[in-house]
Amino acid sequence: MSLDLSPTHQHEHDNQAVPSDPALRVKALESLLVEKGLVDPAALDALVDAYEHKIGPRNGARVVARAWFDPAYKQRLLSNADAAIAEMGYGGFQGEHMVVVENSAKVHNLVVCTLCSCYPWPVLGLPPVWYKSAPYRSRAVIDPRGVLREFGLELPEDVEVRVWDSTAEVRYLVLPERPAGTEGMNEEALAALVTRDAMVGVGKVFLSKVVSAA
């Protein structure tokens, strides 16, 4: 294999290739790759469309709502997340190996990827900028309570914080606590309450969200 990126070859690493205007640079790169037959622009269109319109946090919200609504599903989700998420029709790229961790009154889970920006795409879509940013990646492991405070979440001292650093190909989804006062709600209404932030662990799910959205 000719592709050797080891540091001994780093002198060849030419960052002049880094775009000063990324839009122009990317356009030029695409036209070259298309002209060489290396990519099909229709495949690029389909991929962009899938992640802009089909694969996003509403998928994860439906998984969470099902778990709140159906205790047997919740058990399956916590013991074999891959199979339980597949039951809902989700899975695939960057979510091949899933683990779901449950929040409670005594435990709060928070997900990060300190080394890059690993994130469970099939259930949450592509990560927001803050998740990929140096402030979040650097601080989530050393000061999770400070990070949560910046997201407006002040955790009581008696709550145990568990940070999950996604260093391998396992992707984590937080199962937030079901808010009080939602006992009579159906699955669809429950799913509407669930936020992306709550499923990463930087937020909680509140009943008031429905009020403000109404």
Added chain:
Amino acid sequence: MNSVHDMGGMDGMGPLVEEKNEPVFHDEWEGRIFAMNLAMGAWRKWNIDASRHARELIPPAEYLRMSYYEKWVAGLIELIVKSELVTRDEIESVTPAAGSVKVVPALTADQAMARIATGIPAKRNVDAPARFKVGQRVRTCNMHPMRHTRLPRYARGRFGTINRDHGVFVFPDTNAHFLGEKPQHVYSVCFAARELWGAQAEEKDSVYVDMWDEYLEPA
């Protein structure tokens, strides 16, 4: 390699900024470079570990200055040039080299959808010995390889407990350099926050890090 991508525990990176109603892509080019990375991956000239390593090789000052998708531009260019799918001259001139043969794309739109639905599993259905079991105390290796690793600096030489065994996975430290998949168990290892950060951390907090078998020794 001990570069700036390994940023767990660093200070001074600034405040967290959450954008309200954030779009998936902030500009059209972000979506295009994202999709090009996925589509070019279908040529199977590299693997996910090699593509992560390509981004880690971006010099630290550049790495911190660039946006996420700017790193994907730099990383993809590195990969396609090193794998000889494209030459630097072709990139600079935006023209295929004279006499180069036009190929048929590795991925059609339908195949792209199938690829993201199936994913690219890193789990391997092979027998590999699990040297550790759930509940066991372990110590992580103190190692500083010049090459790709997924053992973050903040968790090297630390004591923890095996929380769960995820099964057998491809080993990035070799796979990123095309030295073989070397499948081995990956465990979630629980570290007390104070083991990692000292007395400033809350006593009951913990950090769970996924660790390959080779990163660990019995404690």
